[in-house]
Amino acid sequence: MDPEYFRSDMCWGTLGTVRPHSNFHPDRDVELLLLALEKKDSATLVRILTNRNNDQRQILAKTFEDLTQKELGAALKKGLSGDLERLLLELMMPPLQYEAYRLQEAMAGVGTDEESLLEILCTRTGPELKQISSIYRHMYKKELEKELRSETSGDFAKLIVALLNKEDVAGLVHKDAETLLQTLNGKKCDAGLWIEILTSRDPDHLRKVLDEVEYQSGLFLEEAFDKRFSGDLRLGLKVLVQCLQNPDLYLAKRINTMKVPLTQRVMVSHCEEDLLSIRAAFIKHTGTSLYSALQNHFKGDLLVALLNICRSED
Incomplete structure (x- = not known):
C-alpha cells in the first residue's frame, strides 16, 4: 500500500x-x-x-x-x-461504464448470469440505470432493454425490464402491503403485482411494506416465495427483497463466494461508495474480516491489489 x-x-x-x-x-x-x-x-x-x-x-x-x-x-x-x-x-473504467460492461459480461457467451444482472439492477437507482443504459448504447451499439429481453423470458423478463426502468411513485404502506398479502393468500400468486409494486416505490417505503407483509403473513418472504414462485422469477424476487432489506449483507454474501471474477467485480463496483459498510456486514455474517478472508483465498499481486481495494483489517 x-x-x-x-x-x-x-x-x-x-x-x-x-x-x-x-x-x-x-x-x-x-x-x-x-x-x-x-x-x-x-x-x-x-x-x-x-x-x-x-x-x-x-x-x-x-x-x-x-x-x-x-x-x-x-x-x-x-x-x-x-x-x-x-x-x-x-x-480503469469509469464507474457507470463499468456497470454497463458488467451487464454485457453477464449476458455474453453461453448462458446468462441472472444473479449478476439482478445484483446490478437491484442495487442501482433509477437515474443511475438510465445513465447506464445510455452508456451501454454508446459502448455496444445496442439497446440494453432489448438485450435484456432477448436473454430472459416470461415473468422474469418482466421483472428485469421493470427493474431497469424503475422509478419512485407515491404509495400507501398499508395499501401496498394488503395488495401483496392478498396475492399470497389467493390460489394463484400474481407476479405482476409484486413486480409493479417492488419496482415503483422508493426503498424506504418498500422496507416498511415488506416488514408489514412478513408480520401479517407470519412468513419470511423467502419462505413465501419458495411456496408461490419458481425458477428465475423466484430468484429475482429473493434478490430484490434482500437488496431492499439489507443490501450490504447481500453484497457481502456475493463477495464471500471468493470466486474470481465475482468477488473482485463487487469490490471494484463498490470500493468508492460503500465497501466499508459491506465489510462490516461481511464480518458480522462470517465472523472473519474481509481483509483476512481474502488472504485465505488469493495470492500474489492479485491478492495485494484486492487488499489495497479492501484497504484495512476490521
Whole structure:
C-alpha cells in the first residue's frame, strides 16, 4: 500500500475504501507506470492504480496518452495477463461504464448470469440505470432493454425490464402491503403485482411494506416465495427483497463466494461508495474480516491489489 495514501488532511466522510490520493502527481505517476511496464513490474502497477481513485486514474490515462500517443489500457493488456490484468483494466473504467460492461459480461457467451444482472439492477437507482443504459448504447451499439429481453423470458423478463426502468411513485404502506398479502393468500400468486409494486416505490417505503407483509403473513418472504414462485422469477424476487432489506449483507454474501471474477467485480463496483459498510456486514455474517478472508483465498499481486481495494483489517 502506498504510505502516502493515509497522509491526508481531507475529510474522510465516505463509506468507500478507495479515496483520492492526497499527493497526486500524474506526470510522476505516468513515468513510474512507463518504467514498470517496460520492466514488467506488476507490483508497481498495482501500487499506483489501486491507491488512486477513479477520477485520478482517468487523469493518468489521459496523461499517459498525451505523452505516449498510446492508451494506458492497451499497454496494461500487453504487459499483464490473467486475473490481475482483468482487475486493473476494470479499475480503469469509469464507474457507470463499468456497470454497463458488467451487464454485457453477464449476458455474453453461453448462458446468462441472472444473479449478476439482478445484483446490478437491484442495487442501482433509477437515474443511475438510465445513465447506464445510455452508456451501454454508446459502448455496444445496442439497446440494453432489448438485450435484456432477448436473454430472459416470461415473468422474469418482466421483472428485469421493470427493474431497469424503475422509478419512485407515491404509495400507501398499508395499501401496498394488503395488495401483496392478498396475492399470497389467493390460489394463484400474481407476479405482476409484486413486480409493479417492488419496482415503483422508493426503498424506504418498500422496507416498511415488506416488514408489514412478513408480520401479517407470519412468513419470511423467502419462505413465501419458495411456496408461490419458481425458477428465475423466484430468484429475482429473493434478490430484490434482500437488496431492499439489507443490501450490504447481500453484497457481502456475493463477495464471500471468493470466486474470481465475482468477488473482485463487487469490490471494484463498490470500493468508492460503500465497501466499508459491506465489510462490516461481511464480518458480522462470517465472523472473519474481509481483509483476512481474502488472504485465505488469493495470492500474489492479485491478492495485494484486492487488499489495497479492501484497504484495512476490521
